[in-house]
Amino acid sequence: MAMALWLLILIPILAAPIAWMGQQWSRHAPRWIVLGALAIDFILALWLGGQHSAGQASGHGAWLAESHTSWIPRWGISLHLGLDGLSVVLILLTAFVGIVATIASWTEIQSRVGLFHCQVLLALGGVIGVFLAIDLFLFFFFWELMLIPMYLLIVIWGHAQRRHASFKFFLFTQAGSLVLLVAIVALALLHQQATGRPSFDYADLMGLTLTSEMARWLMLAFLIGFLVKLPAPPFHTWLPDTYAEAPTGATIILAGILAKTGAYGLLRFTLPLFPEALNEVAPIAMGLGVVGILYAAVLACAQTDIKRLVAYSSISHMGFILLGAFAGTELALQGVMMQMVAHGLSTAGLFLLAGALEERYQTRNMGQMGGLWSVTPRLATMTLFFACASLGLPGLANFIGEFLVLFGSYATQPVMIILASLGMVMAAIYSLGMMQRTFFGRQQDTRTASDLSNVAFGTLLFIAGLQIWLGLYPKAVLTTTKPVMEQLIQHALVSANTIHVPSESLLSSHIVTSQGSTP
């Protein structure tokens, strides 16, 4: 089992140089290597997940699979990996979205094919490492590992403004990482202060008791580090430039998976490590979430560039994740989980479609499109479907995510939830506006264009099928992640209670809701 965890990370990383070399054998060899590596990873993760739910019956024990090897004992650094429901779901999402990204680049990427797919595999290996590492030093290593290949993907294969965009992406994420690094080191040193030896280990640091002053600052640092990645305002401005300029495959990885590493960080580290400061930071974080939902939705309505529109809608959807993560109820956390998966699927679909449009018409400006329904009916139908997913149509997965967050958070912050609900109206405005400007109306560009290829169409249909399946049967995700979320809430409550006198109304509402929700 322990070996399998390392395999999850090593398969993509070891396949990366092979993909690079594969270019010599045939044009498509690198693509097939990526697909093969990710498929194996997917099946492996699925198998581990199956073990997971079987082992869940035994109850306690945080990790189902765990691998622990000493690395630099002097500094308390170890090669520590752990797998639970949260990571299983996200690794499955990573492998799947990676496959979609590869298919999306099938015709778009024609130069340096081997190198491109090598970078894709390295980035994905880093992401999977992020989802597995429970030693904070190791976590940070993977956190940085995924960044550099992403930077290269944008700067080498991006569109006209790629230098500006990639530089902005690098600066923002690197600045966020530095804040995170300072906080991680500070935690390790605080552990030394308390016990005499430094430690980067998750379990050790969870047991650390901090003064509320210290906890507040460290939590803010952990929050900022992850908010840049999520992203949430005011750290979001790298995203529209990056998403628009990156090649389609990279955009799909960025939006579908990399954004989720921020969300994962919030759930895995920010929330459990600093329960002392949760009550102070939670309203701020939720407020940022609501601002993100509304502000990005307004800007999405204002865009004429289709990729920037989807990019802003993506920020808006991420606001629900931030909102739910700090709501302090299990239901909202489950909503966050659902939203991560749903957004990963819907946004991958939308960017694939936007990329297909760009490839056909050499423009992202919707003012130059219009009336394309009759030219490319498959493209149009699929865009309609994903626009519906994005506007939160019930029966699709995004609806479950958003609504569980809203249902779960209403007790904590009713006013914020009412404001966030206005995002639903705006989502309708930008999603339908996008349809109107591209596929409906009079035809602007009379060039004929080929419709979606069978492979792309099939991929999109499959994602659509997943959206419907999870929209009508969200249990598939929710049962896997339920134990994790249960534990998270309990841990936060217990720690918060032992340290603070529950005086604030926010805290008391946490207790009420958790009693109501756990049988």
Add this chain to the structure above:
Amino acid sequence: MLSLLWLIPVLPLAGFLLLALCGGRLSRQHIAWVGCGSVGAAAVTTALVAIDFFSLFPAREFYQQTSWNWIDTSGMTVGISWYLDALSLLMVAVITGIGFLIHLYSAEYMAHDDGYARFFAYMNLFVAAMLTLVLADNLLLLYLGWEGVGLCSYLLIGFWYREPEYGTAAQKAFIVTRIGDTALAIGLFILFTQFKTLSIQQVQSLATGAWPVGSNLAMIVAVLFLIGAVGKSAQLPLQVWLPDAMAGPTPVSALIHAATMVTAGVYLIARMHHLFELAPMVQEGIAVLGLVTLLLAATSALVQQDIKRVLAYSTMSQIGYMFLALGVGAWPAALFHFLTHSCFKALLFLAAGSVIHSLHHEQNIFKMGGLRRHLPWTFWTFLIGAAAMSGVPLITSGFYSKDWILWSVWSSPLSHRWIWFGALLGAMLTGLYSFRLIFRVFFGEVRTQPTGESGLAMRLPLVVLAFLALTVGFLEMPHTLGNVTLFSHYLSHALPTTALLPGMDESSEAREQLAVTVAALLGIGLAALLFLPGSLFGARGTDQSTTHPSMTLLQGGWGFDRLYDRLFVQPWFAITRNSSDMVDRGYEWLAVCAESCHGWLSHTQTGQVRWYAASIAVGTLMLLGLFAM
């Protein structure tokens, strides 16, 4: 057979999937078979279920079925569950029955359209969503149907997507109703937070236990549900989307914007009647909203030039009657008017479609005339529809339902006299605008030459609906006339019966009915006087050019569009005109700062040794000075 309940919404859904996935490969005939067949099969299933339901009715008042657990986590349990009682069975029967007739009609009406498969796919999806809405056991599933019908309405209004105005109308419809939907969603959040369940029955029984009548929370939730209902049902103040929604093909207007979807608000309020009973002030508000809408819409209907817009305003007006009835606690009367209205309004739209079809898509009534002889089937069925809508006494269904509503308004303890007078005025106006249409379109000289009567697939639904428009009224007849109470008796198992003020006896009912009869006939007579060619004022037939300001105001639906444009649409466009991100400006400023600092500092790099030496010396002195301090 009751266990087949789940099949009713699933059949049209299957039709949709079939058409969506391989509609391109099917022949037109097969598309029509799938499209009509799936709804027809749903209607047959409904009949089978109904037979079983009635075999144990009223001993067993409802039937519940769970297909699977939709959400079951962390204290939230919501099923894909169905709930059949007298109310939902009535709705299902209307949706599948009338839905089937309209599908049949569409098979011929849309026969030459490019998007034949797309049309039937959307229509089937609509029927599936609408059935989900009315059969839902819990509010979340109801919300699924609620949003689903909204989506289909959007898709079908913008069906002819090449026209940008149609697209605008479609977006307007979706966005305006979504404002209502969002209010409804917030209502759901509150109910769930309070009661930890979304089951319609449980929520209401818990609410009745926990909230005293008139309590704040009850009022808030009722208002939120009401906003949802007025959005869908095109009532004030969210009514602006319906007239524009006529951009869709006429069968769509008949099915969605007349017979079924726009009455979803009525269904929602009736379904949640326990909740509204806890908020009497809100209920009174429903009555007033209904009255105001019915009068505004009726006056607007009087001056429209487009035949479909007349019918759109008339739909708003008739739904206003339903809201009025709900508001005064006449629950079964509202549903009875829903039943008769969906028959005669679907009939009117389909007949209007037949007119439009034969006139090469001409919709302006001032370019019509004299069609009585050319389109006899259409004329007679349209006449029956108009008569039913006006409430021609004794022989039409509209009379019985409208009379019931007016009698309830007169006799209910929840009502006021002035509301009754307003509604009576509305009844007069209904006769006036209905027969204005008849006289303009079917009498006088021929202005556009018609191509002739349409085929059997279009005529058959007209005849069946005309028959229904005449006869469904006999299900419920007042004490003074026959005293048939089949309908109210049936619905009494799902809805509370109407309360009467003391001292309301048969003689006062007869007097009240006389007033209603006179009002309807007065309206029709006035229409003949004003619009029948050859009558007193009928000669001045072409008031097309009238530009009197009051006329423009009425034609534009009392200026709500312009008001909302100023208040919301223009400011929104002003906000979204600028696509750049304010926050990004801050970072850009940072970058500019850094660059200018860099430029400034690079000036010091001169390459002259004495300059460097001097700066080192000055720097050292400054540092020393600092330490000295």
